[in-house]
Amino acid sequence: MNVNYYSPEEKYKWLINQVETIHSNGEINVTDKHIPRGDSSFVFNFTGKVTILRQKELVVPPFFIAPVLYHSILLQVDNNISSLIVSCKSPVLSKIFGISMHPPVNNLYIPLDDRFMPVWQKMQQQPDDGKKIDIFYHFLDSQIRGTYQPDEIDTIYNNIIERGATTPLCEILKPATTSERNFRRQFLKRVGINAKTLTRIVRVNYLWDKIKNQNAIDFQNLVFEGHYFDQAHFIKDFKSIVGEAPHFFFKRNLENVKIISGKS
Numbered sequence: 001m002n003v004n005y006y007s008p009e010e011k012y013k014w015l016i017n018q019v020e021t022i023h024s025n026g027e028i029n030v031t032d033k034h035i036p037r038g039d040s041s042f043v044f045n046f047t048g049k050v051t052i053l054r055q056k057e058l059v060v061p062p063f064f065i066a067p068v069l070y071h072s073i074l075l076q077v078d079n080n081i082s083s084l085i086v087s088c089k090s091p092v093l094s095k096i097f098g099i100s101m102h103p104p105v106n107n108l109y110i111p112l113d114d115r116f117m118p119v120w121q122k123m124q125q126q127p128d129d130g131k132k133i134d135i136f137y138h139f140l141d142s143q144i145r146g147t148y149q150p151d152e153i154d155t156i157y158n159n160i161i162e163r164g165a166t167t168p169l170c171e172i173l174k175p176a177t178t179s180e181r182n183f184r185r186q187f188l189k190r191v192g193i194n195a196k197t198l199t200r201i202v203r204v205n206y207l208w209d210k211i212k213n214q215n216a217i218d219f220q221n222l223v224f225e226g227h228y229f230d231q232a233h234f235i236k237d238f239k240s241i242v243g244e245a246p247h248f249f250f251k252r253n254l255e256n257v258k259i260i261s262g263k264s
Helices: 090-097 114-124 129-143 152-163 169-173 180-191 195-211 219-225 231-242 255-261
Strands: 002-006 016-023 030-034 040-047 050-052 063-066 073-077 082-088
Touching (some): 016 129, 030 255, 040 090, 063 114, 082 129, 090 152, 152 180, 180 195, 195 219, 219 231
Antiparallel strands (some): 002 016
16 A cells, blocks of 8 residues: 655644545555554545454445544455545544544444535545645635634643653643543543543554664563553553554564554
């Protein structure tokens, strides 16, 4: 698969983290894992299909939101796939579009309503990736009125993404002013998972980034860097999110995992 990553235009960085385009080389279908990163993505598939491989296979629709899941999922990507993926800050996406980020248990994705059909159709007819992205930007402009004002959920989410791998969650949550019950309910609705699980996902991705250019992996150092109690806790936490023990995961070819997971 051929993949390109784009940084969003400055005026859209309050919402968008990254834009990714994927085009298959027409050789074989690709099957590998999607590892959650902490953000949610608009996914537009223009050709080919993507199938979630479970006990019962689930073909995803041409456009949907990929929410933050608490574990990896196994995907099969067709050899003629052409996709545009817009990765966003989860609570901001939820708030401006009025979409709950807590997905149906059996679907693992969030369907998009009819307002997104014209956007997908225009992008599908446009062969140039840059112009596809411009179409999405124009759509955002048509949907948003005024300047977005971050709230408490946004602030805590951002702090977890930025500092959660090295800062205790209790410290990040200290500034919260809403009741614990209301915070938990709103965070789950707008992020899709609770704050503790998000922190665990952030920590796994932090360690992945730390070692991606290392030939030899020091697992004791990963335990230390990730602030785990011991190696057993590190392995258990890693397996619960990634679905593989770290010594297997980091020693295999991860190129397709990185593409499917949006890891540039």
